[in-house]
Amino acid sequence: MNRRIAYIASNTFREAVRDRVLYNLIAFALLLSGAAILVGQISIEIEKLVVINLGLTAVSLFGVVIAIFIGIGLVSKEIEKRTLYTVLSRPVRRWEFIVGKFLGLAGTLVVNTFFMAIGVFLALFYVSHKFVKADALILIALYFIILEFLIVCSLSLLFSSFSSPLLSAVFAFSLFVVGSFAEDLRNFAGMAHGISRWLATAAAYLVPNLSAFNVISSIAHEQPVAGQLILHNTLYALFYATMALSGAVLIFEHRDLK
Amino acid sequence: MPAIEILGLEKTYSVGFWRKRPKRALFPLQLTVEDGEIFGFLGPNGAGKTTTLKLLMGLVYPTSGSARILGQDWNEPAVKAQIGFLPEQPYFYDYLTAHELLEYYGQLSGVPAKQRSHRVNEVLHQVGLPDVKGLQLRKFSKGMLQRVGIAQAILHDPKVVFFDEPMSGLDPMGRHEVRDLMDELKYQGKTVFFSTHILSDAETLCDRVAIIHKGELRGVGAVEDLTSSVQGKIEVIWQGTQIPAAMKALGAECHVSGDRVRAIVDEKQQDAAIDALRRERQQLVSITPVRTTLESYFVEKLRRAETTAGKTV
Numbered sequence: 001m002n003r004r005i006a007y008i009a010s011n012t013f014r015e016a017v018r019d020r021v022l023y024n025l026i027a028f029a030l031l032l033s034g035a036a037i038l039v040g041q042i043s044i045e046i047e048k049l050v051v052i053n054l055g056l057t058a059v060s061l062f063g064v065v066i067a068i069f070i071g072i073g074l075v076s077k078e079i080e081k082r083t084l085y086t087v088l089s090r091p092v093r094r095w096e097f098i099v100g101k102f103l104g105l106a107g108t109l110v111v112n113t114f115f116m117a118i119g120v121f122l123a124l125f126y127v128s129h130k131f132v133k134a135d136a137l138i139l140i141a142l143y144f145i146i147l148e149f150l151i152v153c154s155l156s157l158l159f160s161s162f163s164s165p166l167l168s169a170v171f172a173f174s175l176f177v178v179g180s181f182a183e184d185l186r187n188f189a190g191m192a193h194g195i196s197r198w199l200a201t202a203a204a205y206l207v208p209n210l211s212a213f214n215v216i217s218s219i220a221h222e223q224p225v226a227g228q229l230i231l232h233n234t235l236y237a238l239f240y241a242t243m244a245l246s247g248a249v250l251i252f253e254h255r256d257l258k
Numbered sequence: 259m260p261a262i263e264i265l266g267l268e269k270t271y272s273v274g275f276w277r278k279r280p281k282r283a284l285f286p287l288q289l290t291v292e293d294g295e296i297f298g299f300l301g302p303n304g305a306g307k308t309t310t311l312k313l314l315m316g317l318v319y320p321t322s323g324s325a326r327i328l329g330q331d332w333n334e335p336a337v338k339a340q341i342g343f344l345p346e347q348p349y350f351y352d353y354l355t356a357h358e359l360l361e362y363y364g365q366l367s368g369v370p371a372k373q374r375s376h377r378v379n380e381v382l383h384q385v386g387l388p389d390v391k392g393l394q395l396r397k398f399s400k401g402m403l404q405r406v407g408i409a410q411a412i413l414h415d416p417k418v419v420f421f422d423e424p425m426s427g428l429d430p431m432g433r434h435e436v437r438d439l440m441d442e443l444k445y446q447g448k449t450v451f452f453s454t455h456i457l458s459d460a461e462t463l464c465d466r467v468a469i470i471h472k473g474e475l476r477g478v479g480a481v482e483d484l485t486s487s488v489q490g491k492i493e494v495i496w497q498g499t500q501i502p503a504a505m506k507a508l509g510a511e512c513h514v515s516g517d518r519v520r521a522i523v524d525e526k527q528q529d530a531a532i533d534a535l536r537r538e539r540q541q542l543v544s545i546t547p548v549r550t551t552l553e554s555y556f557v558e559k560l561r562r563a564e565t566t567a568g569k570t571v
């Protein structure tokens with residue numbers, strides 16, 4: 001990897017750590033241990049199901065919130081505070097800055113997810129006292145969650161490259177919500193007629209299909225995930241994130257830093 | 259080869275809600291800065307100094323025109339590795355310490371890893387911040403941040419340095435140190451291009467200056483040339499506290515200061531003034547022509563520009 005991108009990514013990661021972003025892990029740990037103790041007391045059969053569902057959903061939501069709230073400030077905050085001036089006046093290309101920022105945020109989320117995953121497995125061990133082979137499926141769900149983060153990060157960065165942090169947050173969060181129901185939107189497009197069919201179809205394919213990344217429920221029920229879905233989701237996430245990042249680069253390359 | 263050639267750089271912003279109203283921040287600017295010069299870019303606030311520097315740094319794009327730095331296109335990464343830039347009122351990543359920040363900038367500027375740590379300590383010492391290890395930038399005063407800004411601009415030993423208002427936020431001692439630093443950079447053969455509205459700094463430091471007002475270049479030249487024009491007045495100083503009546507009759511502006519009198523008279527009256535002092539047996543100390551200061555040249559240029567603008571309207 002280009003060294004300058006690595007330096008920018010590393011600095012972005014350091015910023016997140018110094019700004020105490022990883023403190024969310026404490027809230028996550030409290031939530032999960034509380035839930036595990038509570039569920040262990042009130043149920044016998046479904047405690048594992050509840051812990052996996054709750055744990056993975058929390059991993060996803062905590063990560064998405066971090067991705068949006070850090071991602072929306074990655075570029076706009078640097079312009080507003082003028083910290084960019086002393087970076088871009090060096091031999092750093094604008095696209096390198098965007099890609100470095102993206103990788104730094106993605107790295108932060110991967111590290112965050114790693115620690116949360118340990119928490120999920122510990123809670124699981126607490127309620128079931130053992131691990132079974134099917135528990136390895138949780139790793140696939142975590143992988144999909146990380147792919148989802150890549151998409152959300154790239155979208156936040158895209159909005160951050162031309163909009164204010166507040167508007168960027170609204171745009172990114174709206175797309176996350178709509179994207180989580182993308183399958184329903186596609187079904188609706190299939191049933192609609194005339195111009196609304198065209199509009200719904202266009203919207204359904206434009207918004208990120210995040211519902212395809214949600215396999216939490218099926219994994220909690222120990223249902224296997226098709227290899228084809230893993231491949232499809234990987235390619236889709238990489239393609240979508242690349243497109244969104246390209247858009248961010250295109251906008252940022254032409255922007256005056258007043 | 260000139261260090262900096264500005265070839266008709268021009269910037270017009272689109273302002274207003276629908277961005278339909280053009281606002282010209284910089285009229286086509288032609289300027290050449292020679293290698294090894296300290297060049298002052300002078301102008302009042304809002305004159306277009308920062309816009310020019312931002313254009314040269316590639317932070318904003320020109321409406322037209324181009325520039326060459328060290329003989330190459332100004333946006334080439336190879337050129338950027340050889341220039342240093344201090345923005346106006348710099349702000350840095352405040353979660354970092356000065357050492358971490360400079361280490362990071364050293365990485366981005368391609369300073370070899372083996373030299374980086376030594377170089378960071380060296381420049382921090384050079385700007386008067388040798389003992390700030392472990393202190394995050396959020397705890398730095400405005401003057402300390404300005405010093406860090408200067409340190410990051412010279413960290414990678416650039417050939418051309420651009421400073422935007424380098425004395426801003428500094429106390430008199432700090433300003434003196436920065437002036438010394440600029441002299442040192444010149445001594446090392448570097449080219450220094452700095453914007454300021456503090457004319458005394460420019461007069462002390464610069465080989466040449468340019469004056470910009472409302473986005474237009476109003477004058478450029480060597481400081482000595484601009485300030486050497488005689489105003490047609492002479493300054494006569496004599497020992498004593500008495501002002502001869504004949505001197506007053508010449509229309510001299512006289513001021514008594516201690517045991518000396520200083521009088522400004524028209525240079526045509528020089529012989530008459532000397533005769534008047536002889537007649538009154540006053541001891542003459544000196545006679546010198548009154549020269550234009552950079553400040554009076556600057557003010558006159560701006561007044562002339564205002565008058566021209568008024569007539570045009």
